[in-house]
Amino acid sequence: MARRIRFVLWLLLPLAGVALATRPAEAIPAFAAQTGQACTDCHVGGFGPELTPLGRAFKIGGYTQRGGEGWASYVPLSLMIQTSFTNTASDQNPPPQHYAPNNNFSLDQISGFIGGGIGEHTGGLMQFTWTDVDNTAHVDNMDLRPYTTTFNLGGKELRIGTTLNNAPTVQDPYNSTFVWGFPFIASAIAPTPVGNPILAGGFTGNAIGYTIYAWWNNALYLEGGAYSTFSPWLLARFGNDYGIGSTTSPAPYLRAAYEWQWGESAAWIGTIFMHADVDPPTGIPYQTTGALGTDHYTDYAFDAGYQLLNHGPHSVTVQGIFTHENQNLKGTAGLTGVASTGANLNQFRANVSYWYKNTYGFTVGWQKTWGPANAALYAVAGVPSANDKPDNNAVIIEADWVPFGKDSSLWAPFMNLKLGVQYTAYTQFNGGTSNYDGLGTRANDNNTLLLFAWLIF
């Protein structure tokens, strides 16, 4: 633990030093400086992570665009701070570790980013995060692009590239997918439901993904590759643990999407496939076992989105993703002494946002998960679901204010700020509406009010 923290702090130190010494400066001001673009050019609402068509081109282009000038355009560093206040409808029992049962202020995240391009063919983004909530540091989002280049195919541009990343969809250009999907910020203290497909977090931060992609005519995006979990040694260094287990063979990942752009609008549809064979975790940190069998997961996701981004005052975005997961949980069933091994899970996520002048934003999101009773995953210790079902249903409403991030903003492009209020209302949580845990807790006891300040230099 101490070693892990020291290792990450050592990585963070130069970042913190530089960022603090310079200037108060999103994702990420280092990109704004490198590209000579304002935050609003690449991000909806002028604040990451939701990308505009230009933001997607920059990411798919391997973060290599370099139109900025001066020394700052060569400093590939940014610093991000998230602090918040969390209130839940009922006091939490037991209270979150180190916190009161309710009404908590927290320093959720301090992140250092290294991001940018080296020459025309190579670039990347790497985020290191320290959180005061459990006082841990870890390697957060990583999306490296070792090599990318362009060709002419059929009179149109074809871009080919490679990625090395640490979570399925962290490399994806569309915010309808998981890692960079809505909500972009969530309380680190409030309870959240457990049922999620593996695409939504099973390998986040604990695996290395290696993929190749092709982007043709700024429209057709194809990507293929695989994920393999890190060794325990590396996990300890990276400050992350196994999610659903350790892969017994590389887990294939396939992505296809097609985008149309017309007038001030962009729309896309896409699909993701992932299959993973894993030895489940034993409950001891960094340990998994296949002694009682292997778990198999197969995800099929379908996503779509629409953006109206006129350069006048109004922006509207709509995005959604549906995921179906088939599970064969022989290993976990064996470890937990449960008879049934086959199950499935469905999840739908969608959100609609409106932005006025890239400054005032309002978003409504909806997330619904459902599937049959699954004792292997949802009856284990610490997961209070009385009927063993993953079902949950949540509506998330958020209002944001982003005062900076434009060309003309104070200290542009080095600083950006988002202040927001978010309310999450549950009508189902961990399988039920009332008494879902067998202890009398109602789904709406977890309704969460979050006030947050998100600052990035």
Next chain:
Amino acid sequence: MSRRIIHTIVLGAACGSLAVLLPGPVAHAADVSAGKSAFRNACGICHSAEPGVNKIGPTLFGIMGRQTGSVPGYSYSAANRNAHITWTPQTMDKYLQGPRAMIPGTKMTYMGVRDPEKRANIIAYLATLK
């Protein structure tokens, strides 16, 4: 802390911790090949240099000597379409200093190239695209 010192600290820290990531100092003579590389870095994300390939912006193949807003098949903003400027080295130089100052309302969001030598290189390269 004075700006100077701050800059020194920043550069020192950045070079120290990230020397590998940073390109060495570059001193280009004003020339087409420097212009080509500057074009690929700064403009390439939005513009192609090949005929008929429109991206976020129109192709810049054959741009010199042409009127604003004349690439077939590209959907320009009204501002760019109605600017009635002929692209010469002089107009291009002015445009690249501040696209939105010269054509208010353009949807080219790029802030511009302040370095005169870099502009000259890019313009020299654009002139070869025909």
